[in-house]
Amino acid sequence: MNYSRVRIETPRLILRPFTPxxxxxxxxxxxxxxxxxxxxxxxxxxxxxxxxxxxxDIEAMETGEYLKLAICEKSQAECLGMCIFFHHHYGSQRGAIGYCLAPEAQGRGYMTEALRYFFTFLHQRMSLRRLEADIHPDNLASARVLERLGFQREGLMKERWCVDGVISDSVLFGLLLNKPSWSP
Ligand SMILES: CC(C)(COP(=O)(O)OP(=O)(O)OC[C@H]1O[C@@H](n2cnc3c(N)ncnc32)[C@H](O)[C@@H]1OP(=O)(O)O)[C@@H](O)C(=O)NCCC(=O)NCCS
Incomplete structure (x- = not known):
């Protein structure tokens, strides 16, 4: 699937492919x-x-390897963050998500808003059934966003990451898009 024309509009934001x-x-x-x-x-x-x-990213969006969108305010061309869907397992209708926001864009509900529309797209247009996120146990802002959107903590993955020599655990979150815990 070619994702290079995907564009998602929310009340305050535009989610669109990255450009040079x-x-x-x-x-x-x-x-x-x-x-x-x-x-x-x-x-x-x-x-x-x-x-x-x-x-x-431009190449991966064309081949369908992953779907990665820049997040922008409607009135600004500048990118404020991103959200990504990757590790798409077609048979199981599931995949993983990631996201980030520039510090000046945080605390305004932009990520919750962006992901609500992103997940609706993944559910309705790509027939996704399950989304997964793994986050650092200390990343409370990220956990709050996930829980606000209906994700549930499903487990702790021990010593999953090694970044610059530092080993850390990871909390696995899951969201079932066909269940009442998710409502767009
Ligand atoms: C994770 C991350 C995107 C969360 O950003 P955020 O600004 O806290 O998330 P949101 O944009 O959804 O904003 C939610 C906050 O805005 C506030 N807010 C203000 N107006 C709001 C509105 N209209 N709607 C919803 N929330 C609103 C909320 O109260 C909430 O604050 P709280 O969590 O203290 O209660 C951000 O911390 C980040 O980019 N971190 C670095 C990258 C990272 O770790 N990514 C995740 C890797 S797993």
Whole structure:
């Protein structure tokens, strides 16, 4: 499936594919140590990492490897964050999600709003049945977003990550899109 034309509108936001013009704003987010505190790799150090990642994203969106959308305010072209759907297991109608927001965009409910519409798209247009997220046990802001959207804690995965030599556990969250715990 080619995802390169996916565009999702919410009351305040536009979710759309990354373009090469996003390199500066995306680098500013991915170089921020606070945003990257619980991420699967350390903060980026050079703008070339943003350019290369966006080139990879454009290709992956065309081949359907994953669906990754930049989050923007309706009135601004600049990217404020992203949400991603990956590890799509077609037979089981499930996959994993990830997301982040620039610090100045946090605390306004943008991620809850973006994910509500993103999940509706995944459920209604891609027939997804189950979504998974694994997060660092100390990432309380992320856990709050997931629980607000109906995700349930399903378990603790011991020593799942090793980032820059630091080993950490991961909490597994799951959401069943066909069950009453999810309502768009
Ligand atoms: C996880 C992350 C996206 C959460 O961001 P956030 O701003 O807390 O989440 P939301 O955009 O949904 O905003 C929710 C907050 O805004 C407040 N808010 C303000 N207006 C709101 C509105 N209209 N609707 C909903 N919430 C609103 C809520 O009260 C809530 O605050 P609270 O959690 O203290 O109660 C952010 O912390 C982040 O990017 N972290 C770094 C990257 C990361 O760790 N990603 C997850 C990896 S698993």
């Amino acid at each position: 013009e996003d390199a500066d704003s995306w680098f500013a987010i991915m170089r921020d140590p606070l945003v990257m505190q619980y991420w699967g790799h350390g903060p980026w150090l050079d703008i070339s990492q943003a350019r290369e990642a966006i080139a990879d």
